[in-house]
Amino acid sequence: MEHASDTDRIERSIVIDAPRATVWNALADADAFGRWFGADLKGRTFAPGQRARGNITYPGYEHLHFDVVIDRMQPLELLSFRWHPYAVDPAVDYSEEQPTLVTFTLADAGTNRTLLTIVESGFDNVPPHRRLEAFRMNGAGWDAQLTNIVRHVAA
Template sequence: MQNEIRKEIILKAPLEKVWAAISHADEFGQWFGVRFDGPFKASEKLRGVIVPTAVNDEIAAMQKPYEGTPFEIVVGEITPQTRFSFHWHPYGVEKDFDYSQEPMTLCTFVLSEVVEGVRLMITESGFEHIPLERRAKAFTANDGGWEAQTRLIEAYLAF
């Protein structure tokens, strides 16, 4: 099994707009489908709850059963208009399960300007540290999830 997910998309939007969409907690939440309790700040833990995305009704319907599910991220690097990262518990959607003792994976968003717009590379790594009984399910779910998220950010930026 692979231990890293990589998704890439070229976004037809200005770098500043793409950067705001990934680095501002409120904007991130609109397309991703989460409401955070504060802004992204490097090295800080942030709580959020799943809410349906505001940009795609079909994906919002898939998120609806998880609405209200809490989760935490730990913000990592914030390098303006270049890189944003956070750690989280992958596929942490079981409401009665305590994920706090499990290792987290690292989600990294890297931006680079290209002729067509802005290349967004999303990487989630560290699945080899997730407990074996959850690893394959978490990897598969997040692989599909990140594929959907590339479409969501594209739709969000098209507004």
Template sequence: MSSNQIEKSVTLAAPVSRVWRALTDAQEFGQWFGVALEGPFIEAETVRGKFTGPLDEAVIEQYQRQAGLEPAPVNLPQESSTFCTVQTIEPERYFSFRWIPFGIDAQADPHNEPTTLVEFRLEPVADGTQLTITESGFDNVPAHRRARAFLMNTGGWEGQIRNVKQYVERD
């Protein structure tokens, strides 16, 4: 793993069809990810949403410290904003989108910021489904934001992989 890519993998005790639905049904995705999305995931379309989890400046400051960073200002959107732009949907195998990494960073420019590619790969295994989440393209993030975006999203994906596991295995 380099500083250009984050990769997390987990075996989920759920069939591929269940995991696929949790990843690609916008309502279900929002439940485990902590975001209220305003529309479905459709290739080449942008999806707007608002984070619903316990995000406030104190929580983000704590996450930054846990990542070994000095806390820096953030902009927590009060209203719906662009969440991602869907890239590819290959049913029950692959789903990807682009977004601004650690987009709440006060130094992020939502109109000109390079995006990273988030990929979800599913593979059936004896115990259920192997899910691999990869986020790449951090080398394109402006140098003044790169390390913070990488470290914050690394921690974020560690939490999200636990969330999706709990979500699909509860059924």
């Protein structure tokens, strides 16, 4: 697991012992994504320009929604979406904030192995009063999600 970040972006990379197509399916299929990420996305699809929304299933966060707009999809290479980072206060309307961009890229890492890189950028546009906490919490969140996707593709 590799860690790199500055004030505007979080970057995490991991080599997964699975073919690129398997990892791509875990990302691009909304239901599969939801299973490892912790969101109920059954019946949803990921498509550029489209919103995907579902209840968070992670214990303690069930009152929240996974809510993204898919930015780009390049099969077997890239999936990106925009969302409001660490939008955890149900009393706050985050819709006026500029969302961050989350990008998943895939590359071959040897026979039947895939390098997955996750970059979330745009934290410098998050309102100052919540920027540091959003950055810190999402950094820890992406660490956990790398473990979750590895577990998912190994199952």
